[in-house]
Amino acid sequence: MSWLLDPLQYGFMQRALLEVVLIAVACGPVGALLSLRRLAYAGDSLSHALVPGAAVFISFGLSGEWGAVLGALLAAVVTAFLLRRDDVREDVVVALVFSVALAVGVALLSLTVPAQRSLAVLFGDILAVDRGDLIGGAIAMAIVSGVVLVGSRAIALTSFDRGWARTIGIRVGLIDAALLLATALALGVALRGLGGLLALAMLIGPAAIARPWVRRVGPLLLLTIPLGLLAGCLGLLVSFHFGWAAGPAIATIIAALFLASRGVALVVDLRSRSASAARHA
Amino acid sequence: MRALADVSFDLVAGELIAIVGPNGAGKSTLLLALLGLLPSSGTFDVAGDLAFVPQHGPxxxxxxxxxxxxxxxxxxxxxxxxxxxxxxxxxxxxxxxxxxxxxxxxxxxxxxxxxxxxxxxxxxxxxxxAPILLLDEPLSAVDAPSEQAIMAAIAAEQARGVGVLLATHDLALARSRADRVLLLAGHVHAFGPPGEALGVEQLRSAYGGRMLVLDDQGLAVADDHCHDHDHGHGA
Incomplete structure (x- = not known):
């Protein structure tokens, strides 16, 4: 028990835990909606666009998080605009935005901040989260949760049957834009803890872990939150007790949970098939 | 370039109008234009919303x-x-x-x-x-039980006063189930009861050389991608 609770004696671990809660609530449901829209790769693009935004703001002595959100919002607008064009393929759009954003971001960082600070922008530094980070993150998380609460059905329907959604008056372009903007904000919440390169793990991972076990959108969105919390808390414990960098530890735990989830789902599926075959034999 | 021009028709409550014509005739285009999903000029008056069943689902x-x-x-x-x-x-x-x-x-x-x-x-x-139901090839690639269930549900809607617009390449279906038929091929070639709109001359006009008259009672339409065999009455 002390293995679990000892870390909470320290203020930096308490703040890291709160940051994990904010990231799990902000990223999980939005990531699930993004996966349903088959835009997980666009999430990749937006997360890398956090880097140049953060770099510009940091070089002017401002908060990197809000610069990151602005960078991701700009990438979201560019992505949404390009997705509307029929003459450009979605994967090409995402690959372009992704590589250009990361290149510009790293170039700016190399010119303006020390290497250690650059690493924090790229891979996060959840143990250094302060009160201001938590307040900003809570505001962004509230906005993201509002978008999910109000728009999740329309977003899911647009992903399921885009053509039919238009026939009942849903403005699918607006829905895409709202989803991308919510994604940009959620990634902004995750930047301080996980950085531009690892934030995607908390965005897409929980939904991928949950997917084999749910048959409806609502439960999928809800399940991403405890799964994100579980991965975040386990990652912090591994970091505290074994000295791993916290962000990479969380991302690694997510990968392990994903493999475990899919492995167990495969076994369950095989057993139910063999039971079904035995009944019909 | 216009996919469809000079289309004018009315739909009475409880009526089923079949929209037929060769591939590329503009059947789906007409439905999408009615739904406001394609740019079109003209007027369209309907009391209430339209409900739509797409040909290809998610x-x-x-x-x-x-x-x-x-x-x-x-x-x-x-x-x-x-x-x-x-x-x-x-x-x-x-x-x-x-x-x-x-x-x-x-x-x-x-x-x-x-x-x-x-x-x-x-x-x-x-x-x-909705007071009007639009269906785009609802029976393409469905099994017999589903076909029966779909047609029974459509008949029940008609009995309830719902007007039905059904795009189909199936001339036999149009002949047996429609109250009126809108024969399209870029524009309206015929509009009226199946016996009139699906006459040999009207079909020859819409399908061009891709139609074969088998006998006085039947037609075979050879289309680009599908083959309809219609042995209805009144051809």
Missing amino acids: ADADFPVTALDVVLQGAAPPRPFRRIDATARSAARSALSEVGLADSGDRPYGSLSGGQRQRVLLARALAQR
Whole structure:
């Protein structure tokens, strides 16, 4: 028990835990909606666009998080605009935005901040989260949760049957834009803890872990939150007790949970098939 | 370039109009234009909304949604701050039973057969309770039980006063079930009761050389991608 609770004696671990809660609530449901829209790769693009935004703001002595959100919002607008064009393929759009954003971001960082600070922008530094980070993150998380609460059905329907959604008056372009903007904000919440390169793990991972076990959108969105919390808390414990960098530890735990989830789902599926075959034999 | 020009028709409550014509005639184009999804000029007066059943439903079989969830999209279209209430659930279950899938509400949509999925999409449109139902090739690639269930549900809607516009390449279906037929091929070649609109001369005009007259009572239409064999009466 002390293995679990000892870390909470320290203020930096308490703040890291709160940051994990904010990231799990902000990223999980939005990531699930993004996966349903088959835009997980666009999430990749937006997360890398956090880097140049953060770099510009940091070089002017401002908060990197809000610069990151602005960078991701700009990438979201560019992505949404390009997705509307029929003459450009979605994967090409995402690959372009992704590589250009990361290149510009790293170039700016190399010119303006020390290497250690650059690493924090790229891979996060959840143990250094302060009160201001938590307040900003809570505001962004509230906005993201509002978008999910109000728009999740329309977003899911647009992903399921885009053509039919238009026939009942849903403005699918607006829905895409709202989803991308919510994604940009959620990634902004995750930047301080996980950085531009690892934030995607908390965005897409929980939904991928949950997917084999749910048959409806609502439960999928809800399940991403405890799964994100579980991965975040386990990652912090591994970091505290074994000295791993916290962000990479969380991302690694997510990968392990994903493999475990899919492995167990495969076994369950095989057993139910063999039971079904035995009944019909 | 215009896909369709000079189309004018009226639809009476409870009536079924079949829109027929060769591939590329503009059948789907007309439906999409009526739905406001394609740029068009002209006027369109209807009291209430249109409910639409697409030819090809959602392709993502892995999407986490049950048959009932899909029908609820029609019974309670997503709007901000509007929740799915008991009335919507009841309407959705009722629509599912109208297409003969009362017991399949909890089944994942992706696990249903092609015909069952088409019935779910029809139930979704029925649940909208719109005065006009638009269907785009609802019977293409469905099995016999689903075909019967779909046509029975359409007949029930007509009895309720719903006007039905059904795009189809199936001349036999148009002849046996439609009150009137709109024969299209870029423009209207004929509009009227099946006996008149599906006459040999009208069909020859719409289908061009791709039609073969077998005898006084039957026609065979050889189209680019499909072959219709119609042995109806009155040709």
